[in-house]
């Protein structure tokens with residue numbers, strides 16, 4: 001049948017669909033659909049060319065090299081700082097969003113920042129706690145076994161990877177620290 | 191105030207933060223009464239979005255009460271109960287003036303490739319989000335709307351993202367009467383897209399996922415046929431067989447960057463971050479749609495490259511349509527449908543947690559435990 005011009009038949013008629021499904025066809029006419037057409041120019045706004053007042057830049061704000069100016073409004077949460085900040089500033093100032101280097105440097109900055117934050121937290125009254133912060137305590141009462149094995153879940157094949165992604169960096173950090181200390185000890189013994 | 195705070199991939203906690211202040215005359219500060227966790231938050235939570243900073247507060251689906259307004263705010267006043275679209279936008283730039291609110295050029299200095307979003311990393315502008323007791327809302331006269339009296343907070347909050355996105359995704363599928371529509375993903379976005387495809391006059395709606403409890407919801411709530419992709423050998427072939435060998439007229443990707451179904455694609459993207467996102471669902475969409483058909487992409491992907499089967503899309507003459515949802519554009523019509531009882535947004539909220547337990551809320555939603563479809567968070571007051 002697919003080799004002739006006819007559209008494959010539907011299992012239900014329009015009348016059956018209308019009777020079975022609340023609201024079937026209410027937006028049949030594209031003009032009733034809010035996203036149609038894609039662009040709806042507001043000629044009054046376009047003619048008036050309003051420009052929002054500039055939010056004060058109280059500290060230097062990084063911006064994509066693709067922007068011609070600092071946007072009139074911007075978020076001020078978590079300003080850049082330290083080594084990760086320097087890496088990210090380079091990504092923003094040097095590489096356009098078209099360059100992989102832009103995003104890879106930002107991701108690298110993220111990992112540098114989280115490693116530093118974990119280390120610093122150890123010196124505070126509230127060190128990072130992988131048990132409470134990963135939310136695994138939420139497994140209590142959430143039927144962890146039935147939820148996973150009672151379904152035909154495709155993600156079970158990589159579920160064991162999650163603890164590796166969460167805990168792996170910690171293990172690597174401890175391993176690197178042990179190796180480092182050992183190397184120093186050996187060198188001083190020699 | 192208390193706020194959810196990111197501590198690195200898969201880790202978050204609640205911290206005491208300064209209450210946000212008015213930073214621009216058009217700002218408001220909103221006291222959050224109800225927030226939800228979106229599938230997009232999971233991409234941040236799993237460390238897939240570049241420039242997600244330690245200490246960042248997530249949350250782009252929330253409702254609340256206006257607590258303070260800047261000197262230039264005219265339409266909102268303290269005490270108004272408001273729903274806030276997930277988009278931060280100015281309303282007057284080149285893009286906003288044409289209705290492309292999710293692509294605003296005036297609110298995100300960090301990137302031109304994406305607009306502003308609350309609590310969605312610095313790549314979308316560096317705004318703290320609404321999984322907190324208070325949140326800064328820029329351009330308060332532009333985005334937020336006063337919640338009508340007949341609409342509860344629980345029905346309003348999914349309209350600020352998930353439900354508007356499902357409705358938008360069905361529209362981008364350009365459905366004409368009698369079309370066969372396949373929806374990939376049975377999360378809140380996919381379920382609403384399936385439901386909405388009928389509004390546009392679809393003749394058949396088929397929802398694909400691997401979680402039986404969500405497919406059950408797709409059958410009972412979205413009136414759809416379902417396919418569990420982990421129970422068929424080749425889901426694209428299966429969909430072709432279901433559609434007379436031609437493929438669907440339109441496929442809507444409501445899965446995004448962490449799609450399952452191919453271990454290599456999933457691990458290289460979601461776990462190792464070597465791709466901007468796992469394109470499994472997107473590739474299934476391209477291959478399962480008929481020649482000359484439309485793929486509507488609501489699933490979110492990171493800004494880096496992904497291994498997409500572009501040659502098939504070209505050879506098949508497909509139309510690919512996609513965007514972050516311009517949420518407020520959906521509201522007048524969508525609210526009519528909600529008021530008429532055609533769709534009840536709160537049906538999607540299966541779990542509610544106090545803000546103090548938000549790490550557990552993320553874990554339960556992320557791991558899809560306990561039949562969770564969408565988790566809400568109540569910030570409460572001290």
Ligand SMILES: NC(=O)c1ccc[n+]([C@@H]2O[C@H](COP(=O)([O-])OP(=O)(O)OC[C@H]3O[C@@H](n4cnc5c(N)ncnc54)[C@H](O)[C@@H]3O)[C@@H](O)[C@H]2O)c1
Nearest residue numbers: 229230375377378379399445446449450451489490514515
């Ligand atoms: N465009 C927008 O404006 C916008 C707005 C909101 C959400 N989103 C995106 O939409 C997507 C869905 O959001 P959600 O809140 O429904 O998330 P969700 O995590 O609740 O749902 C995703 C569903 O996809 C299923 N899935 C995984 N791999 C699949 C595959 N290969 N085929 C079919 N199904 C598969 C999962 O089991 C899950 O049920 C996310 O990527 C999110 O970032 C986009």
Ligand SMILES: [Zn+2]
Nearest residue numbers: 228229230351
């Ligand atoms: Zn979202």
Ligand SMILES: [Zn+2]
Nearest residue numbers: 280283286294
């Ligand atoms: Zn704008």
